[in-house]
Amino acid sequence: xxxxxxxEQSLCEVTVRGVRPERFMVxxxxxxxxxxxxxxxxxxxxxxxxxxxxxxxxxxxxxxxxTSIAFRGTSANHTAVLWNGxxxxxxxxxxxxxxxxxxxxxxQMSIQYGAAASCVGTDAVGGSIQxxxxxxFRNTGLQLLTAIRAETSENYSAQIxxxxxxxxxxxxxxxxxxxxYGSVFNNHFSAEPRRNRQGDTYSFEPTQTTQKGIVQDLxxxxxxxxxxxxxxxxxxxxxxxxxQQPPLQEVxxxxxxxxxxxxxxxxxxxxxxxxxxxxxxxxxxxAVPSHTQIDxxxxxxxxxxxxxxxxxxxxxxxxGAEVVHYNALVDGYGNEVIRENRADFYxxxxxxxxxxFSTSLNLRQALVTRFSPPFTPSAGVEYTxxxxxxxxxxxxxxxxxSYRVPTLNERYWVNLGNPDLRPExxxxxxxxxxxxxxxxxxxxxxxxxxxxxxxxxxxTYWNPDRNYRVENLQQVLSKGIEISWNLKAQxxxxxxxxxxxxxxxxxxxxxxxxPYTQDFIGKQLIYVPRHALGSTISATRGKASLTxxxxxxxxxxxxxxxSGRPFAPYYLLNAILNYQIHKRNFRTDIAIQGSxxxxxxxxxxxxxxxxxxxxxxxxxxxxxxxxxxxxS
Amino acid sequence: MxxxxxxxxxxxxxxxxxxxxxEPEPAQPYDNGVLVINAGNFLDNNGSISLLQRNxxxxxxxxxxxxxxxxxxxxxxxxxxxxxxxxxxxxxxxAGKDLIEIVNARTFKSVATIPSTDIENPRAVVKASDxxxxxxxxxxxxxxxxxxxxxxxxxxxxxxTNKLSKKIPVQNGxxxxxxxxxxxxxxxxxxxxxxxxxxxxxxxxVKQQVEVGRNPHIIGLDANNKLWLYAGSExxxxxxxxxxxxxxxxITSSNAxxxxxxxxxxADKKTIYYTYSFYDPADDYKQKGExxxxxxxxxxxxxxxxxxxxxxxxxxxxxxxxxxxxxxxVPSFKQAGYVIRYQSNGTLVDSVKAEIAPSQFxxxx
Numbered sequence: 001x002x003x004x005x006x007x008e009q010s011l012c013e014v015t016v017r018g019v020r021p022e023r024f025m026v027x028x029x030x031x032x033x034x035x036x037x038x039x040x041x042x043x044x045x046x047x048x049x050x051x052x053x054x055x056x057x058x059x060x061x062x063x064x065x066x067t068s069i070a071f072r073g074t075s076a077n078h079t080a081v082l083w084n085g086x087x088x089x090x091x092x093x094x095x096x097x098x099x100x101x102x103x104x105x106x107x108q109m110s111i112q113y114g115a116a117a118s119c120v121g122t123d124a125v126g127g128s129i130q131x132x133x134x135x136x137f138r139n140t141g142l143q144l145l146t147a148i149r150a151e152t153s154e155n156y157s158a159q160i161x162x163x164x165x166x167x168x169x170x171x172x173x174x175x176x177x178x179x180x181y182g183s184v185f186n187n188h189f190s191a192e193p194r195r196n197r198q199g200d201t202y203s204f205e206p207t208q209t210t211q212k213g214i215v216q217d218l219x220x221x222x223x224x225x226x227x228x229x230x231x232x233x234x235x236x237x238x239x240x241x242x243x244q245q246p247p248l249q250e251v252x253x254x255x256x257x258x259x260x261x262x263x264x265x266x267x268x269x270x271x272x273x274x275x276x277x278x279x280x281x282x283x284x285x286x287a288v289p290s291h292t293q294i295d296x297x298x299x300x301x302x303x304x305x306x307x308x309x310x311x312x313x314x315x316x317x318x319x320g321a322e323v324v325h326y327n328a329l330v331d332g333y334g335n336e337v338i339r340e341n342r343a344d345f346y347x348x349x350x351x352x353x354x355x356x357f358s359t360s361l362n363l364r365q366a367l368v369t370r371f372s373p374p375f376t377p378s379a380g381v382e383y384t385x386x387x388x389x390x391x392x393x394x395x396x397x398x399x400x401x402s403y404r405v406p407t408l409n410e411r412y413w414v415n416l417g418n419p420d421l422r423p424e425x426x427x428x429x430x431x432x433x434x435x436x437x438x439x440x441x442x443x444x445x446x447x448x449x450x451x452x453x454x455x456x457x458x459x460t461y462w463n464p465d466r467n468y469r470v471e472n473l474q475q476v477l478s479k480g481i482e483i484s485w486n487l488k489a490q491x492x493x494x495x496x497x498x499x500x501x502x503x504x505x506x507x508x509x510x511x512x513x514x515p516y517t518q519d520f521i522g523k524q525l526i527y528v529p530r531h532a533l534g535s536t537i538s539a540t541r542g543k544a545s546l547t548x549x550x551x552x553x554x555x556x557x558x559x560x561x562x563s564g565r566p567f568a569p570y571y572l573l574n575a576i577l578n579y580q581i582h583k584r585n586f587r588t589d590i591a592i593q594g595s596x597x598x599x600x601x602x603x604x605x606x607x608x609x610x611x612x613x614x615x616x617x618x619x620x621x622x623x624x625x626x627x628x629x630x631x632s
Numbered sequence: 633m634x635x636x637x638x639x640x641x642x643x644x645x646x647x648x649x650x651x652x653x654x655e656p657e658p659a660q661p662y663d664n665g666v667l668v669i670n671a672g673n674f675l676d677n678n679g680s681i682s683l684l685q686r687n688x689x690x691x692x693x694x695x696x697x698x699x700x701x702x703x704x705x706x707x708x709x710x711x712x713x714x715x716x717x718x719x720x721x722x723x724x725x726x727a728g729k730d731l732i733e734i735v736n737a738r739t740f741k742s743v744a745t746i747p748s749t750d751i752e753n754p755r756a757v758v759k760a761s762d763x764x765x766x767x768x769x770x771x772x773x774x775x776x777x778x779x780x781x782x783x784x785x786x787x788x789x790x791x792x793t794n795k796l797s798k799k800i801p802v803q804n805g806x807x808x809x810x811x812x813x814x815x816x817x818x819x820x821x822x823x824x825x826x827x828x829x830x831x832x833x834x835x836x837x838v839k840q841q842v843e844v845g846r847n848p849h850i851i852g853l854d855a856n857n858k859l860w861l862y863a864g865s866e867x868x869x870x871x872x873x874x875x876x877x878x879x880x881x882x883i884t885s886s887n888a889x890x891x892x893x894x895x896x897x898x899a900d901k902k903t904i905y906y907t908y909s910f911y912d913p914a915d916d917y918k919q920k921g922e923x924x925x926x927x928x929x930x931x932x933x934x935x936x937x938x939x940x941x942x943x944x945x946x947x948x949x950x951x952x953x954x955x956x957x958x959x960x961x962v963p964s965f966k967q968a969g970y971v972i973r974y975q976s977n978g979t980l981v982d983s984v985k986a987e988i989a990p991s992q993f994x995x996x997x
Binding site for chain 1: 676697728773777781961966968985
């Protein structure tokens with residue numbers, strides 16, 4: 001299955017310029033997130049939003065605190081997070097803190113399930129999250145946006161931005177987006193500990209997080225289609241634990257500067273970028289923070305070849321190379337700047353025999369200073385087995401090898417890092433079946449079932465037996481079934497959009513790696529729920545809409561041997577009621593949002609309580625200089 | 633318990649005490665056995681206490697949770713009893729969230745909680761008298777460049793009111809503490825301080841500071857009423873009356889990289905056991921070591937012949953009733969550890985599953 005995309009594009013349409021890498025992930029599950037949802041939850045962080053959209057699990061240290069992903073039962077550094085095709089995981093940790101990525105920072109998002117190293121590169125072992133900025137050349141003129149949010153937990157957010165599009169000459173169009181956002185999360189819930197139904201009591205950790213950022217996207221498009229792009233995204237996230245008591249404070253500041261310049265010249269893409277990741281951690285008053293600064297200089301070039309026989313038959317080939325230079329200045333690595341170069345060479349081939357039958361074969365070889373990543377091919381197939389008047393049944397399969405370049409911490413941390421680590425190697429196989437049913441011209445239903453089997457060998461482990469030196473010790477098998485059901489339907493003037501997700505994940509150790517590890521074999525990995533259910537249901541009628549988000553996670557073990565008390569299952573319910581008011585060139589969206597409406601008490605990794613019920617008022621004011629904005 | 637059963641219980645108790653006052657008190661679940669203090673994993677805040685019976689290889693786990701339907705909200709750094717009250721030191725990974733839980737030592741039901749505002753980084757607890765406990769605390773710590781940035785203190789816990797009654801300032805990194813007669817001796821860890829603080833128990837004030845050596849770690853009082861310390865990389869036999877060091881001995885070993893820890897006196901107080909280990913750079917920094925012993929009368933401490941040819945990172949304890957040695961085994965901080973028991977001659981007895989990081993032992997009747 002390629003995607004939940006409402007419109008299936010023909011080969012001719014997609015091959016005009018560069019083909020998106022997801023096109024080559026034949027046989028894999030790629031879920032495009034509805035842009036309406038991105039707009040509606042514009043104040044959310046990626047962590048808060050994604051858990052309702054897909055059966056991925058998150059491991060959070062608390063609201064506004066480090067939150068990492070466990071995608072299909074893998075660990076935090078097995079998910080590639082890509083922004084405009086570039087991996088933005090922090091190189092020191094090999095993962096992204098999803099609490100520091102707000103939805104306001106990008107325009108489109110896709111979730112790609114399963115290993116995709118050949119298309120994406122390192123880290124895409126469990127899956128990848130693709131964030132994209134896209135030009136808007138349809139609306140001319142200027143659109144302004146001002147948004148504020150106030151939540152009962154004393155969390156406040158504000159956003160201001162504009163989009164514009166104008167013709168510079170007969171040959172060039174100029175479009176862009178500027179967005180400034182800021183939030184203060186005070187997370188005031190309760191001074192007293194709260195007890196859940198299972199009798200676990202959790203208290204609240206006093207924290208404050210401030211988040212601010214700037215997005216600047218500029219696009220110059222030539223009438224022949226060539227596109228010059230500049231994307232800038234600066235983020236600044238400051239977490240303070242014990243904000244009211246300076247002697248006890250712990251402050252973690254995470255900043256990122258991300259700049260990309262791209263030129264799409266016909267079927268050739270040249271992309272150059274600079275990313276700086278900064279982490280400063282300090283404890284107590286007037287402390288000198290420990291400092292991590294990692295710079296990346298990126299140069300990528302790609303060319304798309306195509307041999308199209310007709311709009312249903314043909315071959316696409318993307319050949320590319322990327323070179324990245326790393327400069328890492330990290331206190332834990334000693335006083336030296338660690339420098340390394342990485343190169344990736346890839347060839348992505350997709351052949352479509354007919355509208356019903358597509359295959360892909362993708363190859364990637366990465367090269368890293370002082371390290372040898374494996375060659376990672378993948379192959380996929382997608383076949384429409386049955387076609388009815390308004391329905392079809394599609395079968396798909398994919399097999400991919402994956403790898404992970406160990407993080408800089410794992411390789412360079414003084415004494416504990418291990419420069420001799422081998423790459424983690426994954427072998428992911430999956431099959432799926434989709435039933436797509438068209439209801440009316442704009443309405444459809446889709447049911448998809450996927451099964452996966454992902455064996456990851458040489459999984460690294462900070463070994464307590466060796467004073468926490470990192471070693472390639474573990475072998476993990478993650479397998480499971482995912483069911484997703486998507487509906488777009490209209491009934492009695494009300495438009496319904498529903499997305500239901502269920503994931504059954506069993507992820508466990510396969511081999512012993514030392515004394516006292518034998519009883520881990522076959523046991524579910526820590527913090528990975530066996531059952532995860534998520535749903536987003538919207539009903540829109542006229543100018544009003546109601547969206548309900550639900551999530552259920554089954555119990556999560558916190559120890560390898562399942563000793564002690566696991567975290568209890570929990571259920572979350574959010575609702576957002578939105579009303580639009582139009583007046584001339586203005587539109588106002590007023591929303592009341594309730595989060596955790598059942599007031600569920602559930603813990604984070606530190607065994608502190610996660611947010612209780614809150615209610616917020618969200619107001620967004622749009623101004624459109626010419627015609628009505630398309631945003632909703 | 634519903635109202636009827638409560639009524640029934642009170643009638644029963646009144647009737648019982650009225651009719652037969654001379655009967656012994658009914659036995660309570662935690663009257664006997666050995667408490668294992670499981671430190672937990674630091675950021676997981678999941679310390680717990682298990683109960684092992686001396687003659688059984690199965691334990692009761694997380695007994696505080698079991699009796700109170702809530703868990704201890706942090707790692708555990710110590711446990712002591714003052715008469716019938718148990719004092720549990722709870723060290724949360726977040727500064728400002730540490731606590732002291734006071735329980736009925738016989739039922740483990742919660743009696744009181746000393747709040748975070750009163751306590752920061754509690755490290756060790758000792759019974760100071762029949763009415764009070766002393767708790768050594770680091771106070772707030774700094775980052776790695778100046779971790780023990782604040783002077784430590786000894787919190788005086790009034791076991792009658794279950795409240796903090798006083799904080800006695802002592803040296804930075806205050807940790808080990810022992811009561812000898814009317815004095816408490818306070819050692820320290822990590823901060824580099826070299827003096828032991830001597831507290832007068834009757835006045836709850838530091839009366840003297842005695843130079844012993846860098847980072848004095850108090851081991852215990854031997855059969856001759858001499859205090860043993862490990863300070864300045866030496867074993868110091870110290871006279872608590874005259875406050876002078878009588879002998880100073882270095883551990884002699886063929887491996888200079890090894891360092892000792894987990895010192896504990898035998899039941900007869902004539903032998904000291906300790907673990908001795910190092911991280912072997914030639915073998916990917918694997919931790920290697922053994923458990924040794926020496927006599928309190930020794931003139932040379934040679935770590936050449938292991939007492940038990942095994943290393944325990946979780947701490948050692950000795951049962952004063954039986955002389956059995958309890959050794960905590962911590963395979964990792966993400967799984968249950970084990971308590972391995974040895975006879976006083978070093979012969980293996982058995983192994984019992986505990987909880988995460990069994991670190992200290994408290995021997996009941």
